[in-house]
Amino acid sequence: MSLQIALTKGRLEESAVEMLDQCGYGIDRLRHKGRALVFQDTKKEIRYFLSKANDVITYVEHGVADIGIVGKDTLLEGGQDYYELLDLGIGQCRFILAGLPDHNPLQKVGHLRIGTKYPSVTRTYFRNMGMDPEIIKIDGSVELGPLLNLCDAIVDITETGTTLKENGLIIYDEVCRISARAIVNKASFKLKRDEVMQVINDLKGVMNNAEGN
Amino acid sequence: MSLQIALTKGRLEESAVEMLDQCGYGIDRLRHKGRALVFQDTKKEIRYFLSKANDVITYVEHGVADIGIVGKDTLLEGGQDYYELLDLGIGQCRFILAGLPDHNPLQKVGHLRIGTKYPSVTRTYFRNMGMDPEIIKIDGSVELGPLLNLCDAIVDITETGTTLKENGLIIYDEVCRISARAIVNKASFKLKRDEVMQVINDLKGVMNNAEGN
Known part of the structure; x- marks a missing residue:
């Protein structure tokens, strides 16, 4: 039976492909580099998106x-109709609360505006502190928000903090740590259980090897 | 008094910059090409985002x-707390309903699934025909939806139809025509009325010249 695996473009792409490669799967790097959106494993009955x-x-x-x-980060914000089976340990970064120096949003008196790509994560974070700020959804360049006075502070993900620093922002709090996960379609988990678990176990094996080194 | 003008990255960018250039505004092409997200007009008191x-x-x-x-397209899907003052005539394209050949979604019997980046436009379009399909929000590569059987058809924007053709999709209906608009902040329209109307009239002037040629 053949499997379909969806990979996330961008930040996670290289490390996910690397893991599958270490699993001994036949990721055709050329096709992958050629930006094909759908490609076939060269060794297994797997199709990638x-x-x-x-x-x-x-x-x-x-x-x-x-x-x-x-x-x-995307799972926290999005749908819920899947099984989350494995923390892959790759793509590690943090949700942070950041703003301009001397503008700690947690100490602001009066109306507070938070800019973010992640309204749901942001709402939950502030609710847990008994706060209810105005949340402004920003699609791109979130770090410009405080500089343009669109918002008082931002909730965003950061790996190294470089973009924040370049924009003169400082971190006031860590919201949570995040990493990449393997999620599985509910029907596939029943109907293709062996094939799905084979992939999950192969990925686990690579993680254990990495820890052993 | 200085003005701030927000321009849309991507498809509209070049034609909008071109229009402002024809208005005699000082768009610094070098800075613009350098992908600066915020830059100053070299002749006027205008800052661009x-x-x-x-x-x-x-x-x-x-x-x-x-x-x-x-x-x-974005205005139809997004907020409403602004004044829409001018149809700029640039960035013309169409919202279309497309699908695989011999799969006219308007004739499908039973459950219909429509993939789109524009759920609100899509819902309105089908409601006007007395239909209530399942709408599946897709963020990228909408045209893959019918090929992967994620949906029966898509509602998307198209300029030339090339991407549709490349993916073997045909157009079953035109939802509406769209183009770029100038929108204005409600407070600015009162407090900076002269400056705002100067820009609007400059843009109108360029449009009239273009029509005259």
Whole structure:
């Protein structure tokens, strides 16, 4: 039986492909580098999709993909109709609360505006502190928000903090840590259980090897 | 008094910059090409932002920008707290309903699934025909939806139809025609009326000249 695996374009792409390569799967690097959105494994009965993070969840929820590899940041914000089976340990970064120096949003008196690509994560974070700020959804260049006075602070993901520093922003709090996860379509988990678990176990094996080194 | 103008990155960018250039404004092409997200007009008291389409609306609604240039497609899907003052005539394209040959979604019996980046436009279109399909939000590569059997058909924008053809899709209906619009922050329209109308009239002048040629 053949499997479909959806991979997230961008930040996670290289490390996910690397892991599958270490599993001994036949990722055709040339086709992958050629930006094909759909490509076939050269050794296994697996077809890969290269998709935007939200679409990886959509593909898995609707059964277009049996397995998806996607960041916890997107999972926290998006749908819920899938099984999350494995923390892959790759793509590690943090959700942070950041703003301009001497403008700690947690100490602001009066109306507070938070800019973010992740309204749901942001709402939950502030609710847990008994706060209810105005949340402004920003699609790109979130770090410009405080500089343009669109918002008082931002909730965003950061790996190294470089973009924040370049824009003169400082971190006021860590919201949570995130990493990439393997998610599975609910029907596939029953109907293709052996094939799905083979992939999950292969990925686990690579993780254990990496820890052993 | 200085003005802030938000421009949409991508498809509309070049034609909008071209229009402002024809207005005699000092768009610094080098800085623009250097992908600066914020840059100053070299002749006028104008600061430009280069933003994602949704963010252009957000900037205008929150007063970070006085004027925004953005596609009607995004306006139809997004917020409403602004004045739409001018159809610029640039960035013309169409919302279409497309699918695989011999799979006319309007004739399908039973459950219908439509993939789109524009759920609101799609819902309105089908409601006007007395239909209530399942709408699947897709973030990227919408045209893959029918090929992967994620959906029966798509509602998307197209300029030339090339991407549709490349994916073997045909157009079953035109939903509406769209083009870029100038939108204005409500407070700016009162408080900076002269400056705002100067820009609008300059843009109108360029459009009239283009028509005259």
